[in-house]
Amino acid sequence: MKFNPAPESGLSRRKMLKYCMSSSLAAGLAPVLWLSGCARRRRAKGPDVILIVIDTLRADHLGCYGYFRNTSPGIDRFAADSLLFENCFSHAPSTSASVASILSGFLPHETRVTNKTVMSKKLRTLPLLLAPHGYRTAAVVSNYVFREKRGWETGFDVYDAQMKGRELNRSIPERIAEHTTDRAVKFLKKFRKENLFLWLHYQDPHGPYTPGAEFAELFKSNIEKKPRILELNEKSSGRGGIPQYQKLGENRDFHHYVSQYDAEIRYADRHIERLFDILKELQLYSDSLIIFTADHGEGMGEHDYYFAHGEYLYNTLTHVPLIVKYPGGSAGAKKDVVEHIDIAPTVLKALNITPAHNLRGCDLAGSIPANREIFAKMETGMVKDNIKYSLLADGFKIINTPLYDRYELYDMQKDFGEENDLINKTDYRQLRKDMKVRLERLLQQDLLKLGKVNTGELSEEELKKLKTLGYVE
Numbered sequence: 001m002k003f004n005p006a007p008e009s010g011l012s013r014r015k016m017l018k019y020c021m022s023s024s025l026a027a028g029l030a031p032v033l034w035l036s037g038c039a040r041r042r043r044a045k046g047p048d049v050i051l052i053v054i055d056t057l058r059a060d061h062l063g064c065y066g067y068f069r070n071t072s073p074g075i076d077r078f079a080a081d082s083l084l085f086e087n088c089f090s091h092a093p094s095t096s097a098s099v100a101s102i103l104s105g106f107l108p109h110e111t112r113v114t115n116k117t118v119m120s121k122k123l124r125t126l127p128l129l130l131a132p133h134g135y136r137t138a139a140v141v142s143n144y145v146f147r148e149k150r151g152w153e154t155g156f157d158v159y160d161a162q163m164k165g166r167e168l169n170r171s172i173p174e175r176i177a178e179h180t181t182d183r184a185v186k187f188l189k190k191f192r193k194e195n196l197f198l199w200l201h202y203q204d205p206h207g208p209y210t211p212g213a214e215f216a217e218l219f220k221s222n223i224e225k226k227p228r229i230l231e232l233n234e235k236s237s238g239r240g241g242i243p244q245y246q247k248l249g250e251n252r253d254f255h256h257y258v259s260q261y262d263a264e265i266r267y268a269d270r271h272i273e274r275l276f277d278i279l280k281e282l283q284l285y286s287d288s289l290i291i292f293t294a295d296h297g298e299g300m301g302e303h304d305y306y307f308a309h310g311e312y313l314y315n316t317l318t319h320v321p322l323i324v325k326y327p328g329g330s331a332g333a334k335k336d337v338v339e340h341i342d343i344a345p346t347v348l349k350a351l352n353i354t355p356a357h358n359l360r361g362c363d364l365a366g367s368i369p370a371n372r373e374i375f376a377k378m379e380t381g382m383v384k385d386n387i388k389y390s391l392l393a394d395g396f397k398i399i400n401t402p403l404y405d406r407y408e409l410y411d412m413q414k415d416f417g418e419e420n421d422l423i424n425k426t427d428y429r430q431l432r433k434d435m436k437v438r439l440e441r442l443l444q445q446d447l448l449k450l451g452k453v454n455t456g457e458l459s460e461e462e463l464k465k466l467k468t469l470g471y472v473e
């Protein structure tokens, strides 16, 4: 199954095509892969693994994915050295569940991780898998849900969750990209002579969109002249209007919010590129396996859902960037449909490590099966018991909301924006039946069987803070 994400405009589509052509040198044929002839001589130590996850970043707001604004010059340059996966999907529209799948290679209904749970110590995440093979493991995280004593630190030699910044409208701490990169550089220097697995989580595009004075004006000049005034919601939901925690003064213009989201991306991009530059200075860039992705996207008005995530399973929230730079430098663009659970097996394969247990995903450097079933789960607590499941397979996507016994069906080739629900169309009766069976079958498969979920002891204050994140009602 292969399809293109739908760019926002004709201009975006042209730009994406230009990117793919120039980066592939292969007359527009995709998927493409070639090897750089300038691979550095490998050092005695094994490749470092650097996993960069950025919060709340839609793939289609990056230049290298065809966006019309220059939001990501640094990431675009990195993409030119790397394999760019045009069709990657996350397994959840919220942070904890999504990242648990990235780190473990298993699905949200198996990891059982949500923003309210403590991650099970039985979950075999990448740091636990790599440590026995001589890897030092370090993490620098910048989102409150990764605070200490919630299980995320398990397996890391050093786990840096120092967040001292305060965001507008929210009482929770966070860390801005400048400081995330600064800490990452400290660890890179400290463990320079050892094999290192480093997980970095950047937080900046997550609302409220406050990019700082230097970046705030960057994209205001090309916003549309006619304002589109939105409602301001009383709660943290993005349904039908601006979530309370996103309020930017008295401004309720849709275009202003998008410009500020884009400026947050540009701000983070500067410090992510600084990280790449320092890796080059330290002579670590060429031989490292570097993986860049986002935990989930963000609603930008599609489906009447604004500047939020966590409440739907549409592509605006699950289609994410995935850019992989291999040691030695394979580069190009790939249209294969891939998923976050492919990241763990890709890391292990690149290091020639055979895990003691079977992983669900596949090695992104190998051949990727065409008949994949890509699963996602939404469980946010915004509305009690309102869970959603989705399955993407054979070019179609089914979404189930059990609370309302509701199903939706979309054609991913013709309708990537999911505006034309086919569920009640007679021509799709058999497909609907088949997709329901496949979704149900996948949900019944639990390869981990971790047992009871531990929510730890959430204090009143922690619950209050999670509410301001928009994840708990």
Ligand SMILES: [Zn+2]
Residues within 6 Å of the ligand: 055, 056, 094, 095, 096, 295, 296
């Ligand atoms: Zn997130």
